[in-house]
Amino acid sequence: MTIDQLLGGMEEHHLTVLYAHRSEAGTTGVAIPCAQLPAFLADPVAWIANHYQVSSSQYLAWHESGYTVRCAGSTSRGKPCRNAVEGGSAVSLARWLELRGAYCHLHSMYGRGLGEVMTNTEVAFRSPYMEAWHWIEQHRGTDSAHSLAKLLLSLWNSSNAFSLRECIENLDEQRRQLALRVVTHFAQHGETRELIDLGYKVCEACPRVYQLGQRAWDAKRELREAWRAADERAERERE
Numbered sequence: 393m394t395i396d397q398l399l400g401g402m403e404e405h406h407l408t409v410l411y412a413h414r415s416e417a418g419t420t421g422v423a424i425p426c427a428q429l430p431a432f433l434a435d436p437v438a439w440i441a442n443h444y445q446v447s448s449s450q451y452l453a454w455h456e457s458g459y460t461v462r463c464a465g466s467t468s469r470g471k472p473c474r475n476a477v478e479g480g481s482a483v484s485l486a487r488w489l490e491l492r493g494a495y496c497h498l499h500s501m502y503g504r505g506l507g508e509v510m511t512n513t514e515v516a517f518r519s520p521y522m523e524a525w526h527w528i529e530q531h532r533g534t535d536s537a538h539s540l541a542k543l544l545l546s547l548w549n550s551s552n553a554f555s556l557r558e559c560i561e562n563l564d565e566q567r568r569q570l571a572l573r574v575v576t577h578f579a580q581h582g583e584t585r586e587l588i589d590l591g592y593k594v595c596e597a598c599p600r601v602y603q604l605g606q607r608a609w610d611a612k613r614e615l616r617e618a619w620r621a622a623d624e625r626a627e628r629e630r631e
């Protein structure tokens with residue numbers, strides 16, 4: 393029997409060859425039609441990559457990764473972060489391709505583009521309050537420093553109330569993300585010792601922002617007092 397006769401006979405009886413390759417599930421079976429056996433045998437990787445509609449290098453990289461997507465962030469030594477991205481362990485080839493370029497929970501929470509690269513420990517111990525303060529300090533007099541100063545002062549003390557809009561409207565995308573992390577951090581941790589200390593520093597660094605906040609607070613207080621006096625008068629007149 394020739395090979396052609398063999399393949400012909402297999403096709404006639406609808407026999408397929410099951411190729412089991414290693415995968416996130418242990419092994420995954422792919423049915424190879426008999427007519428394609430010569431092409432498969434000539435280059436198994438190219439055949440299977442084509443079957444999944446990916447390139448051979450993507451298919452091989454998925455295997456080499458141990459089916460896990462690593463974080464796209466870096467450590468302070470400039471090395472790639474070795475953490476898995478969230479939901480990125482033991483994933484299928486399709487999911488693996490989708491998640492590439494994502495970040496681990498630390499880099500997602502504390503920022504992927506901090507300007508400098510940090511180890512996970514450094515990232516975890518550096519709060520967004522401190523990050524915002526560093527920006528204010530290094531960019532004194534700029535609009536973005538004023539906006540972040542308004543934000544920190546608003547959280548620091550209710551007598552320094554600036555609207556969120558005012559605090560973020562002239563920020564670039566990275567600083568806006570930082571502002572959101574500051575707000576989230578405040579929602580989760582509230583007034584920390586660090587925020588209290590930084591508030592005083594911001595007052596010193598941006599005295600006019602502080603004065604503006606105080607002036608608005610005084611005006612509101614005066615108005616509230618005028619209302620209270622008016623209500624008391626009205627009350628007395630009714631009696």
Ligand SMILES: [Zn+2]
Nearest residue numbers: 463473496499
């Ligand atoms: Zn990471």
